[in-house]
Amino acid sequence: MIKNVGILMLLLVANGVFAQEMEEKETVKPIPKPVSFVTSHQGIFGGKTISYKARAKETYLTNEAGDSVASFWSVAYIKNPVGDVAKRPVTFVFNGGPGSASVWLHMGLFGPKIVKVDSDAKEDDGAAPYDLVNNEYGLLDLTDLVFIDPVGTGYSRVIGKGREKDYWGLNEDAKSVTQFIRLWVTENERWFSPKYLAGESFGTTRAAAVGKELEGSGQNMALNGMILISQALDYDGSTSIHDNITSYLTYLPSMAATAWYHKKAGQGKTLEAFIEECRQFVYSTYAPALYRGNLLSKSEREALATKLAYFTGLDKAYILQSDLRILMGRFQKKLLEDKGLAIGRLDGRFMGDEADDVSERPHLGDPASYQIGAAYTAALNHYYASVLKVKMSRPYLTSNRKIGSKWRWRTVPDGSYWEPTPVNVSRHLGETMRRNTDMRVLVASGYYDLITPFFDAEYTFARNGIVKDRVQMTYYEAGHMMYVHEPDLVKLSKDIRNFLSNE
Known part of the structure; x- marks a missing residue:
């Protein structure tokens, strides 16, 4: 009797899983016409007056059959006129999570306007209104900027026959972001432009994976550089758990710095x-x-x-x-x-x-x-509506916790043998640098970052086949998002400016 009950339970579970899979397969989501909002602006960047267009829009990704399956939301700032595209770089920017939209780098560092929070980390951001200001340390005099929100973040989502599981994973995410970048570069005729990736936290994990992915699929695209803010390439050194000896070593200098502070x-x-x-x-x-x-x-x-x-x-x-x-x-x-x-x-x-x-x-x-999240969320929504004239019928998700719980860290195809291991894409970066001898890397670390410690960056970049001579390490007296500290916003902007200028 007990044996029969056990078999019955297994059948019920199996049928439930099968039903869920069939439901996901059979659900075909609407494919509305993609939206686009284009506005013209002018600002002072690097001491120069720059005219530029802002293009906030949906880009539809397709599957092998040509069906639209995902909508990628992006905001691009393009110098107007762009001039010689062979001399005008474009930088693709994304945050991390997984499950975070690009709001933090958009409203905190790279965007034409940024939100002000307490630089000394002593006061909460409080309630509205907040202070949105012109970004006098912006980089639009040097590079066009494209802010990317992967599927499930911002306004990005699956459409048609698309399934979330085809995007919510380490390899799946890299493939979709790569597809978007190739589409954007082709549509905007920027194959000859110098190209950079700028990521923060898991966004640096993504950058290393995308760098490798860009080399394949019969459309090899070589990057000029990566800007890795609060790098997270090898999770051994950024996972503080019992018995992980690496983490005890990599975190100690950050503890010392914070105790000093x-x-x-x-x-x-x-x-x-x-x-x-x-x-x-x-x-x-x-x-x-x-x-x-x-x-x-x-x-x-x-x-x-x-x-x-x-x-x-x-x-x-x-x-x-x-x-x-x-x-x-x-x-x-x-x-x-x-x-x-x-x-x-x-x-x-x-x-x-x-x-x-x-x-x-x-x-x-x-x-x-x-203590800063409300200010960033309000600033992004206010900026979209009042400056970029974006009108959408659904909310902009600055973060999506559902993604993390469903994220697929598996690095090999189903059916292949695999044992779970700490995430490590640093070898991807090392190999990409060796195949692409022009690619340089800027690594920005905060002394008081207690998630991705600066000593872990040193530990990671001292091995894994990474080409040391083409890596620049920079440090800041703040944390994971060092740009919330105004002196470090100035320093980081200057460091990125020098990196893009190859100085």
Whole structure:
């Protein structure tokens, strides 16, 4: 009887899965006429007055049968007149997630107008109205810009016979973004233009995957460069979990930097000197100690705990209780425990006052996110309606959590043997750089980024076949979105400007 019940349950589950798959296959979504909004503008960029057109529009992707299956939303800023396309670069910009629209880089760094939030990370963005200003550090004098929202973000969506699962995955995402870029370049007659990708966070994962994908499909498109903001190419170094030795090493210098910022460690030293001291400790002492594990003597453990307390500002007894391994979520709660504050993950400068002061990790969310998110969302919607004259019947999704829960990280086709491994596209980048000897890379890292630590960028780019001589590493005294800190907005814009000018 029990055996028959088990078989019945299996049949019911199988039928349910089959029914869901059939429902998704059979559901054909409407294919309305794609919309386009074109406006003309003028602004000052790099000290020059630049006239440009803004093209906010839907681009339909097709399958092999020629059916429209997905709508990609993009906003392109094109110099008017564009002049010699062989001398006028175009930069494709996207954010990360997976599940984030391009709102952050659009409204925070690259767009003609940007939203102002508290540069010193001391005040919440509050309620409307917000401050939308001309971006005097913009780059339209040097490059045209195309902001891309992948399927499920912004206004982008599946249409017709399209299925979300054909876009929500590491390889699937790269293929669709590549298809969009090729379409855009062809429609706008820009094959001779220098081409760059600019991504943030998972957007850098996407950039490396797209760079590889652009080389195939019988339409090899060579990039001139990539701008990787808060890189996330090898997830081993940006995943703070138990037993991941790499992450204990890569996160420690960021903890030290953040402790220095909050005056919990390193006082009397410059930030750079304190960070360098921590780097050398990681290389010479901490790494071999972690690999020795329980083979360490009591005196060696005591000495390591003393040094870790020195760098992190945490109590030595707590570090010993943590077995010399500090998880990032715990660090966020413990660093300012005496003040009853939790620090941000995206940016350790931010602080949140939580009701539960003894929870293991922040429970309200990330103050570096919820203290600026409303301003960015409002700014994007206001800007679209009042400046770009965009009128849409559906909401613009700045983020879509549904994507992350359904995301497919599998890197090989179904039916092929595969074991789950940490995401790593850094080898793609290294190989692309070796096939394309003109491609250069700018890597921008924030010292207080507690999601994608700067030392992880150094760790990643020191291996994986990446061509070191064509990589430029830059650093900023802020976090994941370093451009929210105005001095770093100025510095990052200048660094990108020099990179595009090949200086």
